[in-house]
Amino acid sequence: MKVALFATCIIDAMYPEVAQATVTILRRLGHEVIFPEGQTCCGQMHINSGKFAQAEPVIAAHARAFSSTEWDVAVAPSASCVASLGHQQPMVATRMGNEALATEAADIAGRTYELSQLLTDVLGITDAGADLGSHFPHRVTYHPSCHGMRLLRLGQRQSDLLRSVDGIDFVELPLADSCCGFGGTFSVKNPEVSSAMLADKVRTIHSTGAEVCTGGDASCLLHIGGGMSRFERTGKFEGTPDVTAVHMKKDDMTAVIGASEADHRVPGERGTSPQEPSRLQSGLSVGQSAVHLARILASTKENPLRVQSEGATVSGGSLR
Amino acid sequence: MTFLGMPLLRSTRHDDQEIPGGQGNIVEDESFAKVSHQHLSNQQLRNNIGHATATIRDKRSEVVAELDDWEALREAGSRAKNQVMENLPEYLAQFEENFTAAGGVIHWARDADEANAIVTELVEANAPVLESGRREVIKVKSMATQEIGLNEHLETQDIDAFETDLAELIVQLGNDKPSHILVPAIHRNRDEIRDIFMEKMPDAGELTNEPAVLAEAARRHLRHKFLTTKVAVSGANFGIADTGTLGVVESEGNGRMCLTLPETLITVMGIEKLLPSFDDLEVFLQLLPRSSTGERMNPYTSFWTGTTPGDGPQNVHLVLLDNGRTRALADEHGRSALNCIRCSACMNVCPVYERTGGHAYGSTYPGPIGAILSPLMTGVEAEENGSLPYASSLCGACYDVCPVKINIPEILVHLRGEDVEANHSPVSSQLDAALTGASWMMSDGKRMAAAESGLPIAHAATGGNPINSLPGIAGAWTSSRDIPALPEKSFRQLWAEDEARAAGEDEER
Numbered sequence: 001m002k003v004a005l006f007a008t009c010i011i012d013a014m015y016p017e018v019a020q021a022t023v024t025i026l027r028r029l030g031h032e033v034i035f036p037e038g039q040t041c042c043g044q045m046h047i048n049s050g051k052f053a054q055a056e057p058v059i060a061a062h063a064r065a066f067s068s069t070e071w072d073v074a075v076a077p078s079a080s081c082v083a084s085l086g087h088q089q090p091m092v093a094t095r096m097g098n099e100a101l102a103t104e105a106a107d108i109a110g111r112t113y114e115l116s117q118l119l120t121d122v123l124g125i126t127d128a129g130a131d132l133g134s135h136f137p138h139r140v141t142y143h144p145s146c147h148g149m150r151l152l153r154l155g156q157r158q159s160d161l162l163r164s165v166d167g168i169d170f171v172e173l174p175l176a177d178s179c180c181g182f183g184g185t186f187s188v189k190n191p192e193v194s195s196a197m198l199a200d201k202v203r204t205i206h207s208t209g210a211e212v213c214t215g216g217d218a219s220c221l222l223h224i225g226g227g228m229s230r231f232e233r234t235g236k237f238e239g240t241p242d243v244t245a246v247h248m249k250k251d252d253m254t255a256v257i258g259a260s261e262a263d264h265r266v267p268g269e270r271g272t273s274p275q276e277p278s279r280l281q282s283g284l285s286v287g288q289s290a291v292h293l294a295r296i297l298a299s300t301k302e303n304p305l306r307v308q309s310e311g312a313t314v315s316g317g318s319l320r
Numbered sequence: 321m322t323f324l325g326m327p328l329l330r331s332t333r334h335d336d337q338e339i340p341g342g343q344g345n346i347v348e349d350e351s352f353a354k355v356s357h358q359h360l361s362n363q364q365l366r367n368n369i370g371h372a373t374a375t376i377r378d379k380r381s382e383v384v385a386e387l388d389d390w391e392a393l394r395e396a397g398s399r400a401k402n403q404v405m406e407n408l409p410e411y412l413a414q415f416e417e418n419f420t421a422a423g424g425v426i427h428w429a430r431d432a433d434e435a436n437a438i439v440t441e442l443v444e445a446n447a448p449v450l451e452s453g454r455r456e457v458i459k460v461k462s463m464a465t466q467e468i469g470l471n472e473h474l475e476t477q478d479i480d481a482f483e484t485d486l487a488e489l490i491v492q493l494g495n496d497k498p499s500h501i502l503v504p505a506i507h508r509n510r511d512e513i514r515d516i517f518m519e520k521m522p523d524a525g526e527l528t529n530e531p532a533v534l535a536e537a538a539r540r541h542l543r544h545k546f547l548t549t550k551v552a553v554s555g556a557n558f559g560i561a562d563t564g565t566l567g568v569v570e571s572e573g574n575g576r577m578c579l580t581l582p583e584t585l586i587t588v589m590g591i592e593k594l595l596p597s598f599d600d601l602e603v604f605l606q607l608l609p610r611s612s613t614g615e616r617m618n619p620y621t622s623f624w625t626g627t628t629p630g631d632g633p634q635n636v637h638l639v640l641l642d643n644g645r646t647r648a649l650a651d652e653h654g655r656s657a658l659n660c661i662r663c664s665a666c667m668n669v670c671p672v673y674e675r676t677g678g679h680a681y682g683s684t685y686p687g688p689i690g691a692i693l694s695p696l697m698t699g700v701e702a703e704e705n706g707s708l709p710y711a712s713s714l715c716g717a718c719y720d721v722c723p724v725k726i727n728i729p730e731i732l733v734h735l736r737g738e739d740v741e742a743n744h745s746p747v748s749s750q751l752d753a754a755l756t757g758a759s760w761m762m763s764d765g766k767r768m769a770a771a772e773s774g775l776p777i778a779h780a781a782t783g784g785n786p787i788n789s790l791p792g793i794a795g796a797w798t799s800s801r802d803i804p805a806l807p808e809k810s811f812r813q814l815w816a817e818d819e820a821r822a823a824g825e826d827e828e829r
Contacts, residue, residue: 007811009762013772014804016811035815038765041758048714049755050736057763065765088733095737150716179671183713188751188796190353190711192360195800196675197713226801229786233802316786316804 001031001123004071006062006112008081008218009041011292015218017320021298022077022115025132028298029123039065044084047092048184056096059089063104066112073122074112077294079148080217082117085109087151114148115294116157116216128297129166135301137167141210142293143201143224145217146179158216158293165296171208175200182223198227205288211307212319214293225290225317232288232317291319342644342697344432344468348682351707352691356680365507365677369499372506373668379614380665380721386616387606396603398725401659404561404594405649411561411594412640418564422626424636429588431643432468438639439470439553439586440477446584446635447479447551454478457586458545460568460575461485462555463501463662464588464641466684470553481553482545484574486538493520499678499686502612502664507677510534542574552578552633556589557661558604559638562597565625566638569608569618576620585624585633590641592649592658604661607723612663644697653734654696659724660689666718666728672711681708688718692731700739709735750793765812772810779808 003026007019023033039062046055062085066074076082086109093102119125128134142162148154163170181187181197201224205213213228215221289308299305305319306312313320348355359365384390404411416426429435447455457474459465459481471481471492483492487505491498494516498504505513510529517527517537524537554575558567566587568575579585595604609618627636649655667673667687678686682704683694691708700706709732718728761767787803789795797803809817 009768012768012811013775014807016807016809016814019811020814035812040762040765040768043762046755046759048733048736049751050709050733050738050740051755051759052737052740054755054759058759061763061765091730146713146715146717150720177717179713179715179717181671181713183715185751185755186710186713187801188793190356190672191796191799192353193356193672193675193711194713196360197671198800222804223801226797226803229802230788230800233788316788316802318804320804 001072002070003031003033003118004066004069004074005033005035006039006042006066006074006076006081007035008076008078009045010222011077011218014222015292015318018077018218018292018294021292021294022075024298025115025119025294026075028132029125034069034071036065036069036071038068042081042084043089043092044081045184047084047088052092052095055092056098056101059093059105060098060101062089063101063108066108067104072111073118074108075115075118076112077115077292078217078219079114079145079152079154080219082109082112082114083147083151085112114152114154114216116154116161117152119161119297120157125161126164128161128164130164132297133300134165134297135167136165136296136299136305137169138212138307139169139171139208139210140296141171141173141205141208141213142176143173143180143205143213143215143220144176145215145220148216149177154216161297162214162293165299166301168296171210173208173213174204176204178204180220180224180227182220184219187223195227198223199231202227202231210288211309212289212291212296214291214296216293218292221290221292222316222318227317228288228290229314229317288317289314289319290317295319339647339650340431340644341647341699342431342467342642344643345684346467346644346694346697346705347702348694348704348708350682351704352680352682352711353707355682356676356711359677359680360675362677364509364512366675368507368509369674369677372503373674376503376614376668380611380668383610383614383616387610393603393606394723394725397607397661397723398656398659400595400600400603401661401724402656403596405592405655405658408591408594408649411596412591415559415561415564415594416640418562419559419566419626419638420564422564424564424626424638427637427639429639429641429643435468435588435639435641435643436470436473439465439588440474440479442584442586442637443474443479443551443553444477447549454480455551456480456482456545456549457551457553458482458484458549458578458582459488460552460554460578461488461504461570462553462588463684464555464590465553466498468588468641468643470588482542482549484542484545484578485570486535486572486574489538489542490516493517497679498684500664500667501662501678501685501687502667507679546574546577546581550582551584551586552582554578554585554587556587556593556638557608558601559589559594560598560601561594563625565598565623567601567621567623569605570620570622571613571615571618573620576622579622579624580632582633584635584637586637586639588639588641590643591645608661608663611661611665611721611723647699648693648696651696654692654731656726657689657692657696657728657731659726660693661724663723665721665723669717669721670712671715671717672713676711681711683708688712688728688732689726692726692728692735695735695738696731699742700735701742706739706742709733709739754793769810769812772812775806775810775813776808779806782806784808 011018043055043058089105090102125131180201181194187194308314427438490505500506514529556566609615673687681690685693691711695705714729784805790798
């Protein structure tokens with residue numbers, strides 16, 4: 001099959017290794033990968049900022065790039081960008097009075113898959129270890145991104161693939177379905193709320209003891225990694241009001257994640273709440289980093305993805 | 321906090337926006353980012369709201385999971401409401417005819433001022449002046465009367481309005497504002513409530529923080545009011561067009577007392593609350609309690625159709641309130657926000673609401689629904705309400721739980737577009753400039769490739785180090801997050817090099 005890769009702007013410019021891993025996986029399965037020239041971005045950054053007029057030429061660039069080449073299916077290692085192609089591009093083109101672009105965008109979106117969608121629904125991969133040779137003997141936790149969960153309805157596709165990687169020690173992330181607080185320009189328009197959400201996400205990741213946190217969206221992982229790095233470096237969340245109440249029901253108890261359990265669990269009766277705020281203990285340094293799931297799927301016994309405890313570089317919380 | 325009498329803000333952009341915006345407690349004082357700052361570092365608030373929303377969230381999930389036709393119910397609810405919005409004038413006329421025929425009196429209020437004036441006049445005509453020189457009314461929990469600032473207005477007219485819902489009573493006695501539409505005192509815990517009661521109910525004596533003790537104190541405090549007050553003011557959850565019936569659903573029974581014991585009943589209801597027929601309640605009385613309190617059925621459901629001789633209030637009035645609803649209805653991309661049945665499920669799942677609480681939204685309607693409903697009713701021309709559509713990471717949790725399928729994230733994005741056209745937010749002019757530059761670059765792959773060709777230089781300039789501090793708008797990112805070191809080359813460059821290498825190898829063969 002001829003697969004057109006939509007690298008997405010953030011992966012193209014910040015995480016080229018994620019696009020390379022995607023290519024590696026598809027070639028391993030015997031498919032031809034092409035990279036349509038002239039591709040840039042899905043336009044979501046502008047659309048979600050309400051700048052529909054500025055988004056239109058970005059949408060047009062995507063349509064131009066992907067309709068000027070022949071391919072069977074397109075793939076992007078990003079749920080959010082794939083969702084934007086289908087849910088937003090045609091809507092914005094219509095609102096800008098450009099019906100031709102809306103039709104073209106909808107057609108391309110209809111043939112573009114998020115990576116786990118392509119692997120599972122189109123290529124029938126159910127066992128990453130057996131079918132892709134994926135091997136990653138490390139403790140991993142997984143953040144399902146909001147747009148993957150709620151716009152693409154990926155369900156268990158990503159986590160099922162991850163669980164089937166040889167050697168993996170997959171641990172569930174508490175409150176996994178909570179947003180990490182990125183939200184594109186939300187992170188700079190409402191930085192304090194965004195950071196408060198991020199702080200809680202980092203606390204839950206810490207609580208798993210996983211060596212890496214993975215997911216299918218580089219943007220969320222950039223955000224999560226950035227928060228983990230900041231915390232590791234400084235022992236606190238600078239610029240974030242450090243209030244902690246990551247509430248989770250556990251055995252009739254309300255647990256505050258990330259704190260010493262003995263201090264911060266109280267009976268979870270209605271109307272009660274933890275008496276003491278849990279300050280994140282400084283010196284919590286388990287060496288966590290964020291990495292896109294494409295790189296875990298691409299990792300093999302012969303050519304493994306190395307983690308920080310094996311000497312890999314972690315930069316800004318991201319595994320290089 | 322009220323903006324009564326403020327001039328109506330009109331846009332000159334579209335004809336349809338000549339429709340006046342709403343007034344009252346749906347207009348923010350300051351932008352969301354500024355107000356939320358005050359609440360984010362409040363540990364007590366965070367604990368209370370975190371715990372309460374987590375609890376309600378779990379209850380809701382359990383009772384929703386019991387129904388295998390939940391999605392069909394949502395669809396039916398959404399359709400019924402859409403049908404109402406598409407034919408609102410006709411349904412309103414039908415309702416008016418039936419309500420009037422049953423002995424009720426209809427009053428139409430364009431905005432908060434008119435509604436307040438109508439209620440004041442009705443109270444003055446029907447409630448006696450007490451020895452204190454003031455009049456009294458008892459109230460059923462109502463969003464519409466909060467929206468128009470009725471209690472505050474009545475106070476200036478020498479009328480005391482007593483909230484009878486327990487949580488509203490806590491808020492009222494604490495000189496506070498509700499922070500959640502269903503559980504207005506969600507930001508208070510039982511210790512705080514005991515302190516408020518001890519201070520404001522001197523007759524109650526020594527109280528513990530036990531819920532039963534606190535509820536009993538409130539019950540004793542209110543009982544006398546129920547039995548002696550001549551006029552009650554309520555809201556309504558539903559107005560049934562084909563019968564002229566009004567309905568209130570509640571948990572405590574205080575509403576039932578207000579709706580049946582006084583001589584005069586005045587209801588204030590938004591014009592969007594109609595349902596076509598009684599049969600529609602089959603759907604809505606399943607959707608509402610499960611979505612709001614996480615109960616299969618709420619304890620008290622009261623319906624009344626005009627007056628019934630010898631039974632209940634004999635003087636029944638309804639104030640039908642616009643206050644910006646027509647404006648919202650005129651917005652084809654936003655009007656489904658009027659489908660809202662005020663269940664508050666969206667608040668309970670919202671990660672932003674969970675951290676800021678309801679007061680940060682500066683409106684009677686907080687949380688995700690408030691972030692769209694308030695600006696739809698007022699317009700986004702005022703910068704403060706223009707900030708509300710940005711109070712979301714667009715995670716979509718609200719849309720998933722909405723019983724009438726309001727696509728809140730999509731409407732948020734639509735309203736951001738409206739805000740951009742209204743052209744304010746100078747605070748983020750750097751962000752605007754960056755986005756304008758990005759639009760130019762991303763409109764053409766060659767331009768993006770040219771920009772990325774600077775990566776080796778940028779990588780060298782930053783020494784291959786992570787970026788921990790940036791100036792200006794980017795500093796909002798680095799205030800709490802690091803950025804990875806830039807890669808030496810973009811994927812585009814690496815791909816081109818690989819292709820060139822492969823082509824070279826082909827030639828060598």
